[in-house]
Amino acid sequence: MILLIYFTLKYQTIKKIEGITWDHSRAFPPLVAVAQRYEELHPGVRIHWQKRSLDEFGHKPINQLIQDFDLIVIDHPWAGFCFKRELVHDQKLLLSPEQWNDLEQNCVGQSFKSYVYNDQLLAIPIDTATPVPSWRPDLLEQNDLQLPHTWEELITIADKKQAIMPGFDADLFLNWLMLLYALEAHPFESMEDIADKEKGIEAAMLLKRLAEPMPKEMVNWNPIIIAELMTQANRFIYCPFAYSYNNYSRPSFVRNPIRYGNLIHLNGKPLRSILGGTGISISSACKETALAVDFSLYCAGAAVQSNIYTYAGGQPVRREAWQNNDLKVFTGGFFEGCYEAQQNALIRPRYDGFVNLQKKAGVIIQQFVMDEIAADKMWNSIATYYRESRK
Numbered sequence: 001m002i003l004l005i006y007f008t009l010k011y012q013t014i015k016k017i018e019g020i021t022w023d024h025s026r027a028f029p030p031l032v033a034v035a036q037r038y039e040e041l042h043p044g045v046r047i048h049w050q051k052r053s054l055d056e057f058g059h060k061p062i063n064q065l066i067q068d069f070d071l072i073v074i075d076h077p078w079a080g081f082c083f084k085r086e087l088v089h090d091q092k093l094l095l096s097p098e099q100w101n102d103l104e105q106n107c108v109g110q111s112f113k114s115y116v117y118n119d120q121l122l123a124i125p126i127d128t129a130t131p132v133p134s135w136r137p138d139l140l141e142q143n144d145l146q147l148p149h150t151w152e153e154l155i156t157i158a159d160k161k162q163a164i165m166p167g168f169d170a171d172l173f174l175n176w177l178m179l180l181y182a183l184e185a186h187p188f189e190s191m192e193d194i195a196d197k198e199k200g201i202e203a204a205m206l207l208k209r210l211a212e213p214m215p216k217e218m219v220n221w222n223p224i225i226i227a228e229l230m231t232q233a234n235r236f237i238y239c240p241f242a243y244s245y246n247n248y249s250r251p252s253f254v255r256n257p258i259r260y261g262n263l264i265h266l267n268g269k270p271l272r273s274i275l276g277g278t279g280i281s282i283s284s285a286c287k288e289t290a291l292a293v294d295f296s297l298y299c300a301g302a303a304v305q306s307n308i309y310t311y312a313g314g315q316p317v318r319r320e321a322w323q324n325n326d327l328k329v330f331t332g333g334f335f336e337g338c339y340e341a342q343q344n345a346l347i348r349p350r351y352d353g354f355v356n357l358q359k360k361a362g363v364i365i366q367q368f369v370m371d372e373i374a375a376d377k378m379w380n381s382i383a384t385y386y387r388e389s390r391k
Contacts, residue, residue, distance in 0.1 A: 019071035022057035030314030070286040079117035080352035091121040123279025124296040130345035131241035131273035132338040164236040167218030169362030179203035194386040249332035275345035353389035
């Protein structure tokens with residue numbers, strides 16, 4: 001019998017899938033772990049994952065990846081770019097109605113909806129996140145501080161140089177969008193104007209005022225660096241909004257865990273941040289489409305999301321995982337702490353041209369926040385970039 005199994009495995013055709021994700025413990029290890037288990041359940045299948053930087057994940061054009069990878073972990077703003085160029089499969093055509101309904105009904109917030117663009121499905125969601133507050137509970141207690149609930153209270157903590165936020169270009173842009181929505185600036189409703197000019201400048205002024213007491217090197221800090229700084233040293237106590245990483249609230253992952261919560265209020269209303277997270281898209285060059293879909297659904301299923309995926313470092317998209325009591329304890333209260341903010345997160349625009357706008361406009365906002373350019377120059381540059389992105 002053993003000999004028979006040996007020859008069967010030796011001479012059977014091996015189906016291979018290549019995938020690429022981004023470089024972090026939240027992204028790479030869970031997919032490797034899930035792929036390993038999938039291979040054990042499906043002899044004759046090999047799924048190999050590679051990784052790239054977070055910035056490449058957000059901004060490197062997908063057309064540079066499709067010939068080398070079958071599975072591409074992707075963010076929802078790429079939808080218009082990808083479908084216009086036929087770079088990925090429309091997975092609506094590859095799912096049964098039951099599979100579609102399961103994902104639609106059981107992904108947290110608008111995570112599934114964010115990948116549906118012009119009645120096409122860009123990716124099967126596996127991960128979700130949004131900018132939320134984080135803090136060191138031990139340092140709050142030591143410094144006799146209370147968590148801020150309003151923008152004014154946030155400024156008080158910032159002025160004590162105890163708060164920090166990501167100053168990376170894309171993060172500043174997305175947090176600026178959050179404030180545009182809060183100020184009812186009607187972003188993206190016009191093809192000519194990105195938002196109301198007066199409120200657009202007001203939103204940038206809020207970020208600039210918040211950043212004044214913060215170190216200038218924050219312009220190089222993305223949410224991962226912020227979380228690393230907060231958990232490895234005692235310099236910063238509070239971050240008002242950065243994309244969440246449940247890894248850093250796990251006592252098993254860091255020495256000084258942070259906690260995550262829901263967003264503060266501005267003008268009497270809770271902020272709604274800009275949805276992140278990831279999904280698995282399938283390259284148009286993929287030769288094992290059925291296998292690619294099956295693995296993606298396996299990874300996005302309730303059983304895997306609530307077990308292997310999350311315990312291996314992932315941040316699941318499934319509601320069943322977010323409501324799992326064992327996972328709440330395992331992640332230091334992460335899932336209950338910021339669930340409301342995740343439910344209320346807003347979808348980014350997905351038209352072809354938005355991703356480039358996000359990067360270019362973010363650099364301009366960064367320059368304004370760092371007091372390198374005036375408000376009018378900032379606005380005029382963003383307005384120009386926006387109109388160009390809509391062409």
